[in-house]
Amino acid sequence: MEAPGTDDRLLHQRVVGGDENALGEVHHRHYPLVLGLALRVTRDRVVAEDIVQEVFVTFWERPLAFDPDRGSLRSWLATIAHRRAVDHVRTEHRHRVSALGPRLTEPEPSPLEDWVLAADEAARVREAVSRLPGGLREPIELAYYRGRTYRQTAEDLGLPEGTVKSRIRLGLRRLADELAEEEV
């Protein structure tokens, strides 16, 4: 779990300077998050992949819209992806209201700041967490549900901080696999 600051800055400088390899690196690093978000909102793989493409093209075409002083690239890309996905769903919704669930009828595209996972999604995530083996579950519950820092979590569990970090990461991967299986 590296600090993104300087890395984002350098990648941004390179993208502004027209370095395609930097775009490739950004794409490689953030593709799973951007696709996952788009999938979660649209529930349509083909549409979600189009949105992913749009998000990265937007970043490449107008990189000055991103300001590294105001947040991470990860959160900027996620916000754009979410907005595009919600826009798509709203447009679809106008065409065929009946096909969509109630959570997609929100009147305005909410910025990600206000976005909260739908109740059924949240329940799935909690359920998946509860099925994790204890050694992975406990640090995740402390760090996320109880808002403990890495260091506090490590103290609570009597483990080195590095161990806690790697268990959290492992737990997140396990959750990613489980939730992806349910989705497909």
Next chain:
Amino acid sequence: MDRHAGRGDEIPGTSDPVTRLSLDVLAEAASTPPPGALARLLPAARSARPPAPAAGFAAPFAARVAAMDALLASATPADWAQKIVEGWTLQELVAHLAATDGLVANAIGAAVAGPPLAADEVLSRTADMIAYTGGRRPEETRVEWRAQAETICARAAAMEPGTPIAPGGIQFPVSDHLLARMLETWIHTDDAATVIGLPLPLPLAAHIHPTADFCARLIPWTMLLSGVDGGERSVRLTLTGPGGGAWHVPLSVARVAAPDDGAPSDAQITCDVVEFCFLLGGRGTPEAFAARIEGDEGLAREVLRCAPALSGP
């Protein structure tokens, strides 16, 4: 540093712990894009904004062209009409860049954008280009400026960097002329970014460094042009920040600035590398310039006072 899970600086929406967890899970998901995703992305990206047109000694200029192009991609119609500098709108500023680039294009036998070249001189060529772009859409001016810059980079890349060329009657190696174009394009992009309120990141250190080196080598010429005789004296110039370095700068045009080797100097100037390049480019005032000076203070101040002498519009 004691940080929370989720990499400290988080995706917004994190007030809800399960949402935050879910986003972090997404970021960890089977972590590589499928084969073909990048191959699909790149052509779409290229047609939205072309990548920097060159490597090698043209790279610092090529990257500034790409950066100005990125700024223009974000410009609204109101931004295009906004006065940026010298009384020019953004569109006229791009016409000015195209005019000055055009003299370099002409000097290396590349196609020149705009009307036929009537005079090998910046001001009259700028006037011609501004008149030419007057009836055209901003996007056309952008495309013509950009295409000419790409041609210059491609053509220059095939030349020996030391090849002397003399656009506007000023003879320097082609590599130095491209650094001069880099500096001017950078400064004008910064002018525009400031006026229209966009944050412009710095060039890479690897691109700032040769530009700073070029500026250090220009110092004796700025003094000559200002009518100051530096004689046999010299200064040590230490430029701080990414892309900086230290140079031993003789103040006579008969000698050339070189990376500092510890040779004795009459004065020592230490300042920010970007501010120094911008001072040479005519931004900021020498009197108010932030620099640490040791040795002959009067000489050092004279050097800084003369520094903008070669900057044009």
